[in-house]
Amino acid sequence: MVERETMEFDVVIVGAGPAGLSTAIRLAQQAQQQDQECMICVVEKGSEVGAHILSGAVFETTALDELLPNWQELGAPVTTKVTNDEIYWFNNKNKATAIPHFATPKTFHNDGNYIVSMGNVCRWLAEQAENLGVEIFPGFSAHSLIIEDDTVKGIVTGDMGLDTDGNEKDGFMPGMELRAKYTVFAEGCRGHLGKQLINQFALDKDVSVQHYGLGFKEIWQIDPAKHKQGTVVHGTGWPLTGDTNGGSFMYHSENNQVVVGLIVDLNYSNPHLSPFDEFQQMKHHPIFKDVLEGGERIAYGARAITKGGLHSLPKMHFPGGLLVGCDAGTLNFAKIKGNHTAMKSGMVAAEVIFTALANEQQHTDLVEYSDAFAQSWAYKELHQSRNFGPVMHKLGKFLGGAYNTLDQNLFSGALPFTFKDNTPDYATLVDKNQAPRLSYPKADGQLSFDKLSSVFLSNTNHEESQPCHLKLKNAAIPIEVNLVKFDEPAQRYCPAGVYEIQQIAGKDEFVINSQNCVHCKTCDIKDPSQNITWLTPEGAGGPNYPNM
Template sequence: MVERETMEFDVVIVGAGPAGLSAAIKLAQQAQEKQKELMICVVEKGSEVGAHILSGAVFETRALDELIPDWAQKGAPIKTAVKQDDIYWLNNESKSIKVPNIAVPKTFHNHGNYIVSMGNVCRWLAEQAEQLGIEIFPGFSAHSLIIEDDAVKGIITGDMGLDENGEQKEGYMPGMELRAKYTVFAEGCRGHLGKELISRFNLDADKSPQHYGLGFKEIWQVPPENHVEGTVVHSTGWPLTGDTNGGSFMYHSEDNQIVVGLIVDLNYSNPHLSPYDEFQQMKHHPVFKDVLKGGKRIAYGARAIAKGGLNSLPKMHFPGGILTGCDAGTLNFAKIKGNHTAMKSGMLAAEAIFEAIEKEAQYTDLTSYQEKFEASWLYEELYSSRNFGPALHKLGKLLGGAYNTLDQNFFGGKLPIQFKDNTPDHATLLPASSVDKIDYPKYDNEISFDKLSSVFLSNTNHEESQPCHLKLKNATIPVTVNLTDFDEPAQRYCPAGVYEIDNTEDAPKFVINSQNCVHCKTCDIKDPSQNITWVTPEGAGGPNYPNM
């Protein structure tokens, strides 16, 4: 039995992203106002705050306006206002149609929003939190839950200094027990503790399964003549064909930098599809290539996003804790925005928790959170966009897009129709033998690049001798089932080259290059056998995004 140091807090928050930091700040603000002392701790698995943050991002300041009204005076890194919105339908590899505003859902209009690096915004939020006396521990992963008497009573941080067999190395340091009256889970999309909590407390009963997209992002330094600061471009169509949905983005941020990316819905059916290669191919369309040519790619990352919306939102409260932000799935897919909604969910969690602590309650099921949520603009937003994703899944790009434009622009998202998609993303793949293989063009190393050079730009690193954080429930399934039936799609859906089939020996062998993992969680989501479970590696492992 490992002896662990124990630290006691009023509130422990897992994850220093928009939801977690907003919850921490709101708690401290309330405590300050009531002259009450609160011990608040935030643990963050990244090497620093912001290291694992990846978001587009066009930022809506609504929640921040409530949390820190004088954010501009306090130097928030939110400066590039959106000046122009362009939407394109990409017909093929060279043709496109600029969509008139009347045919665009109003949720895609970005007047009043800002192009930001959410990594830098989170670093700034962490500074505000620390000024309020909040303790933030980067480099510490929340490895497991403390559940006693059927209530969450905190978390255990990951052990440091174990080898690949789980044996203690020199310098071994056991994880700590961080106990709290209440624990806020703000791990981001497909958080591994959030996933366990949803199962343990049956939080998704009577809900549609959560749906996901895989988002890619690159930052480019481009020639000044290719750059128009404040311009926001979105597109859909090519190269995504058939039942593969998604869309691209290109944002002209400050200092002649371009943010370009693609979101691929993970309910696609062709196991030969490679989301990474779809993104690299997309950049060759003139809409993007004409801006990127002559430039230099300086950053790369990938991350899954939860896009199921209100239909897939689990119950977010349970004895001793609350799920917030993308850990629950509060992203508004109709806007392709989840930062302001994550922040608001964290603020609502802080209100419910503070009320309970004032009543000297602990480890209770905070039912007041649901009441606060349903009375908030957050619920109103998610309700009005509840059909956005399911309509695209059920009706296709054209009819689904037409329905969404009608619903959002003329009925405010309140048409009395309910679309639901009850097929999980991992269950949509067709047998590999029944669909055509996809022949992707070669990378030109000017606009398109291979996976390994991309992973290099993500600054990803893990301690080499440590237990693999990509767990197989059955080590034989990748070859005996996934390879046989689906040509092992992990080789293609992973955006970092983690998974390979080695055919150099007598029998094919499934290889896991966990060192490459950028923590996108796609394998945990899309594996058709649900055989892969992502857990936290040793603290500080993973990507080190400078300003994503």
């Protein structure tokens, strides 16, 4: 039995993203206002705050205005205001039709919003939290839960210095027990502890299944003559075809840079589809090519997003803690934005927790969080857009898009219909022989690239000789089931080349290159056999995004 150091706090927060840091800041503000001591700890698995943050991002400041009203005076990296909004239907690889604003859901409009790097916003939020006395521990992964008497009492950080077999190496450091009166889980989409909590406490018992998308993002340094600071471009259609939904984006940020990306809904049915190659192909469309050509790609990343909306929102409270942000699924997919709603969910959580602490309560089930969140503008947003994703799944791009435009623009989400999609994303793949095989153009090294050179740009690194953090429940399933039925789609849905089928001694073998993992969680979501479980590697492992 490993002996572990124990540290005690009032509140432990897992994840230094927008939700977790907003929780910490609001708690610290209330403690300061009431002249009460509140010991707050934030653990972050990235090497630094922001290292694992990947978001578009066009940022709505609603929550920030409430949390830190003087954010401009405090030097928040929120400076590039949206000046122009363009929306396109991509007919084919050469043609695009501009869609007038009146014909698109008003949730897509970005008046008053800003183009930001959420990684840098989180770094700045961390500074504000530390100025208020919050302790932030980057490089420490929350490995497991402390549950006693069916109550969450904190978390255990990951051991450092284990070899591939789990044996202690020189310099081994056991993880610490971080115990708290309340623990807040803000791990982002498909948090591995959040997933455990949802299962253990049946938090999703009365809701629709959760749905996800896989988002890609690159940062490009472009010719200044092509740069239009503040311009936001969104589109849908090509290269995604058939029942594959999603959308593309390009944002002209500052310093002659653009961010370009594609979101692919993970309910697609063709096992031969490669989301990564769809994204690389997309950049050859003239709308993107004309801007990117002659430029330099300087960053790459990928991350799953939670997009089920209100119908898929689990119960967010349980004995001893709360789920906030994308760990629960608060993203407003109708806006293609989740940072502001994640922040608000954390702020509401902080207010509920502080009241409990002031009343000398600890480890209770904060059922009042449900009502408090339901009274917030974030919940109202999610309610107004509750049918947005399901109606696209049910009716398709054209009819679904028409319904959403009508519902959002004329009725503000009040049409008396309910659409739900209860088919999990992992269950949508058809047999490999029933789907058309897809061939993708070879990467040209100018606009399109391969996975390995892309992973290199993500600065991904994992400590050598550590246990593989991608666990198979049954090692035989990839070859005996997934390869036979689906041509093992992990080879294609993974955006980082983690999974391969190799011929070894004349036999097909499933190879896991875990050192390539960018922590997107797609394998945990899309594997048709639900055979892969994503766990945290050693702290500080994974991507190191500088400005994502």
